[in-house]
Amino acid sequence: MASELAASDEIDAADAWCREGPGRNLPHALVLQGDARDLPLPDDSVDLVVTSPPYWRKRDYGILGQIGQEATAAEYADAIVECLREWRRVLRPSGSVFLNIGDTYHRRSLANVPARVEMAAADDGWMVRNRIVWTKDGGMPEPARNRLANRHEFVIHMTLSGTYYYDLFGYSEAYGNGNGANPGDVWQFNQARHMGDHLAPFPTEVVERAILLACPGELCPVCGEPRQRITRRTARLDERRPQARRAMELAREGGLTPDHIAAVQATGISDAGKALLIQNGTGRNSKRVKQLAAEAKAVLGGYFREFTFALRETVGWTECECRQPFRRGVVLDPFMGTGTTLKTAVRMNRDAVGVDLAPTAMPGALFR
Ligand SMILES: C[S@@+](CC[C@H](N)C(=O)[O-])C[C@H]1O[C@@H](n2cnc3c(N)ncnc32)[C@H](O)[C@@H]1O
Structure with missing residues (x-):
């Protein structure tokens, strides 16, 4: 188990894994214990971060160093920006972050957490590419009788620059009307059908959509260039x-x-x-x-x-001048929880790495 290794061994193992891949044919997931603000991962080793951090003041995980219990929403936003700085280090330049975040009522008023995080991230140099509204029919029952029940969350898409990997064509084939039109920034699906025992369920569909949009299936292990879809108008x-x-x-x-x-x-x-x-x-x-x-x-x-x-059709994928065997794209969830992101990524033929402060949340060091 990675958790049983000494910290330096853990970093060496993660380094080898992220640089060379697991060295087998099937996609793998690596699970590590650590803080989302100080990841045991090398620079430029990840293509996509998809994650759902603890929301502000929603659930106390009871672990030292946890995020989510800050005194103010502004402090929470600062903590998320600290995470983002670390994710910027491990992301390749073509990478993206999809951050699933909801708001919190504090003294009966919305604390505007997603907006605070977006603004703080933009001030820290991130490009906020989309504020996706994830709407759901059902949800937790709410006692308030003088306001509407909350039925949406946000998924914030952030990038390091304007030139990031993005496969709108592949995404619109799966989630659009099939004619290549842009499906838009509202995601409609329910949480309930994905809900297990976990108190903070993270639907696989959030992960699927983010991966289809922004995690290359393959990339060059030498220059890091993702293979891009080539389409032709029919x-x-x-x-x-x-x-x-x-x-x-x-x-x-x-x-x-x-x-x-x-x-x-x-x-x-x-x-x-x-x-x-x-x-x-x-x-x-x-x-x-x-x-x-x-x-x-x-x-x-x-x-x-x-x-x-x-209509357009796919005619192939770009090659790379380095002429090395391609490796799979890597998805990171730095608040791994039960590992929904990792399982979904592996199912979609990506490698995945999960980090969580809580050792009990770790299903195993390496699984597929
Ligand atoms: C909302 S849950 C993630 C749910 C997850 N997406 C899933 O599908 O199970 C948040 C997780 O963040 C972890 N966590 C809290 N603070 C952390 C920190 N500073 N670094 C890493 N993980 C942390 C908690 O232990 C918890 O497992």
């Missing part, structure tokens, strides 16, 4: 849209060829639009492309626009 439209069905009908009746459609897509909404696949090498559309686009637009009328946002 000529297929989302047939659930009546406008799309009409556009396809007109294209068929007008005898438009795939070259016509490609020309419409290359020229975009205006003829001066950016060229995509069909270019003449000067960054401008060739005469031939412009002519095909004009023919297509004559047949389609206003419906030509439908083809400018035709």
Whole structure:
């Protein structure tokens, strides 16, 4: 067990694990005991932090050094920022944090904990990319009769810079309407069906969504570059849209060829639009492309626009010039609890590492 190792051995083991991976074919999870503000992990070793810290003044875990029992909400926000500084150290530059956090009523007023954390994080150099609202139908019964029961929490997405790993296409295939549109920043699912004995259940769906969005499946072990999805626009439209069905009908009746459609897509909404696949090498559309686009637009009328946002498909993943075997992305939960994040990450073919102050929360040093 990692918990039984001397602290320095533990750091060596974690270092080897994070640098080289577990060295086996299946994804693994490593469990370590420690403080979320002082992780026994090397720099630049993690791709994604997904975590649910103890909320302010909600539950006393009864352990020395715990977060959550600070005297004021401002002190709690400071403690979370201390954690974020440490997570910044262990995250690779392309990494992200998804922090699940809720608010607390203090003297009958909301303490504005999520807002305080966001502001403190932004002041400390984080980019706050999304404040995702996770809404649920059910929830803990609340005694108050003079206000509405709380039915939402937040998941704050933070990054180190503007260039982070993000797979909106993969995410929207799983959680969108399948036509590549952005599914938006409201997550609707209930807590109850995920609830075990644990008093602070953390739904697997929070973790699944964060991993799909922001943890690369594979990356180069040498330069750390994640493999990015490569997509290509097809000529297929989302047939659930009546406008799309009409556009396809007109294209068929007008005898438009795939070259016509490609020309419409290359020229975009205006003829001066950016060229995509069909270019003449000067960054401008060739005469031939412009002519095909004009023919297509004559047949389609206003419906030509439908083809400018035709469905995309995945055609592969980027390679890396280092030419080394790729390793799996690593997910960290620094408030591991019962290990929901780790189990979900492993199921989704990522490696995972969990840290918790409480030794009893540790199911084992290495599992899969
Ligand atoms: C809300 S629970 C996490 C729930 C978890 N997501 C799950 O699915 O079980 C918070 C956890 O944070 C741990 N904790 C509290 N203070 C900590 C600290 N300073 N560093 C690391 N873990 C801490 C507690 O022991 C507890 O297990």
